[in-house]
Amino acid sequence: MSDTKPQAACASADPELFFPIGESGPALLQIEHAKAICNGCPIRERCLRDHLNEAHGVFGGTTPEQRRRLRAGRSTADPSAFQSWTPA
Numbered sequence: 623m624s625d626t627k628p629q630a631a632c633a634s635a636d637p638e639l640f641f642p643i644g645e646s647g648p649a650l651l652q653i654e655h656a657k658a659i660c661n662g663c664p665i666r667e668r669c670l671r672d673h674l675n676e677a678h679g680v681f682g683g684t685t686p687e688q689r690r691r692l693r694a695g696r697s698t699a700d701p702s703a704f705q706s707w708t709p710a
């Protein structure tokens with residue numbers, strides 16, 4: 623029996639890549655690499671929704687600061703709020 627559930631694109635990536643120290647300097651390359659992986663992830667939208675309140679790490683192609691801005695500007699009760707989100 624085959625498993626047809628979509629798999630996280632980060633499943634085989636180094637977990638430390640998704641938890642950079644800071645959001646400037648050398649961490650920027652790490653963040654961009656993590657976001658590139660997220661961009662190809664089949665569960666990105668769900669991941670972002672599930673981790674919207676995470677204070678650390680890259681989830682759903684977003685940094686903590688981007689999630690903070692997303693929370694401030696959109697209703698988390700509305701699932702469609704995430705459909706137009708495009709990671710920078």
Ligand code: SF4
Pocket residue numbers: 630631632633640659660661663664665666667669670680681682683
């Ligand atoms: S969107 Fe979430 S599950 Fe997918 S690669 Fe990024 S962190 Fe992993």
